[in-house]
Amino acid sequence: MNVLKHFDVPEGTSEDKNKKFQAKCMYCAKHISGSLKITSNFITHIKGKHSDVSLEKLEPSTCTSDQPKIFNPTESDTEDNNLTEPDIEEEETGFKHMRCYAHTLQLVVRDGLRDCSLNILKVIAKVSKIAGHIRKSVAASDLLQEENRVQTANATRWNSQLVMIKSILNIPEEKLNLVEYSLKLTSYERKLLSEICKILSPFELATNMIQNDKTVSASMTIPVTIGLKRHLKNVQCDYNSNLVKRLRESTEQRMSIYEEEDTFVTAAILDPRFKLTWCEPDQTQRYTTNLKQKVIKHIPNFQEDEQSSLSKRTKLDQEAEDFFSFLPSTPKRSRNPSGSGEFEVDEYLNEECIDRQDDPLQYWKKHYSKYPTLAELAVRFLAIPAASAPVERLFSIAGKIFRPDRNRLNDQIFEQLMFIKCNSDKL
Structure with missing residues (x-):
């Protein structure tokens, strides 16, 4: 294959044309997966990242078959990476990218x-x-x-x-x-x-x-x-x-x-519908310890937010506090980050799971005062989308609103129409 000369192909791959392997690009050292029979991943990488390299108009080689094409995914096979290595990348922006679960x-x-x-x-x-x-x-x-x-x-x-x-x-x-x-x-x-x-x-x-x-x-x-x-x-x-x-x-x-994947493990534990009911008995202690460590690590940031909110008190709040200065002040209890974090986790996990039909976000809204640190973590992890379908729906809605006969819409009106359409059930 002409395209494979631009990659370091592992030895022994010529024995089975259908066998998947990962080859290292000679120009950027990135590993691309594919096979001798399906080389579309390699061609897409070279054309997209190294357009100056000549492929001599080589087309992707595909498996020909007389079988009817049934249940083909809507996305191309160029997205089909190695099966054994996690398709999770840490991008330069610092955000973690994970493959759409629905596509998988x-x-x-x-x-x-x-x-x-x-x-x-x-x-x-x-x-x-x-x-x-x-x-x-x-x-x-x-x-x-x-x-x-x-x-x-x-x-x-x-x-x-x-x-x-x-x-x-x-x-x-x-x-x-x-x-x-x-x-x-x-x-x-x-x-x-x-x-x-x-x-x-x-x-x-x-x-x-x-x-x-x-x-x-x-x-x-x-x-x-x-x-x-x-x-x-x-x-x-x-x-x-x-x-x-x-x-x-x-x-x-x-x-x-x-x-x-640690992100999905934490999200599953912080969902009050599941907690630790899905894991094996020998995994319970390890996952509980990991969650406690996350809570303890998050507490300093949470305390900084509390201090920031106190520093933003208005003049009226300060005057009201001075007015009631004759009343004995309530001593503030010192907060032990390690102890309070572990207590929240143990208390939360000892509670019964909520019904499958209940909304976990409403649960954390209701129990925010009881588990403040856990609630902060829950909002962070439960907000992660596992599929790209909701975003794709937004593009479909945008295409229906921004039609060729309405191409004079300015950004502000377009944004307002999108907001109304996507939140019509709440208006």
Whole structure:
């Protein structure tokens, strides 16, 4: 491969063209992952970072296949980095960048369906054609008007294809067979689709929970990952197929990094819906100690904020204090940072978890006076988004507002319209 001459390729990679490896760029020493069969990552890096290097118009080499493309992620494979190394980078700005959790779920589903049997892919492709015909045919729409509307898949959401399959299965078999179309689903194919829905439905639920912009998401990554692993372990007893086996392998490879990331561990503990219920018994003490250290480290900053707020007292506050100077003053208790921090953690963890439907932010708002330092940390960690979907929705809204026929909007009005649209439920 011409592009690989710009990288230090590890020895032994020529034996298996599909084997992933990391190669070091000769110009910036950055490690890029890929394989001999898929070199798009290497080409993208050279073109983006070292545009002066000639690639001799080399196009990415890809695996050709006659299989229908099912459940492809919406983002390109150039984002698919090494499976075993955490995709977490410390940028020059000091902020930590972590891969979108929803996108990782997409990659896991893609891995599973890419390596499953050709029979499953053909059945899914048949469902897509049937759904497209029903949406376009007036006669079919009239025949199924009493049923729920058939959904078709789109290119932006992988779970839209799962929704499409469910919408077809919700139509009674006898009624669906009345639709005049060359393709018909057999009883065996309907059973196969039902099994696919049972296997993939938890991934759809996980995607919807993580992409919800009305609730916290960082604290859900670890419990959701553990839940998916447990689900796949259970269904493998019923469906010992390549799909389940590959989903388990990909989940372990791609999503285990979230269980080891300290940011998500802390967020999960500070979520009163979970606390330490998700971790193993031998991990409880270690995670508790780490949280206490974070609290103790945060207390000096918290005390500085308290002193700053006292220094900002108005003249009226000072005069009122002088007026009541005849009253005996209440002695202020000295605060032991280590003791108070550990007490907050122990007290918080000993309480029962709140219901899954409750809002953790409302909990910390209510218990701010009881756990002031923990509440400060909770706001910091629970505010981290685990997925980029909420931000992408903002761009979609902005595109609808700033249309070509409204291109004379100034920044202030555009910002106000965006604020009203995004907060309409609170106005």
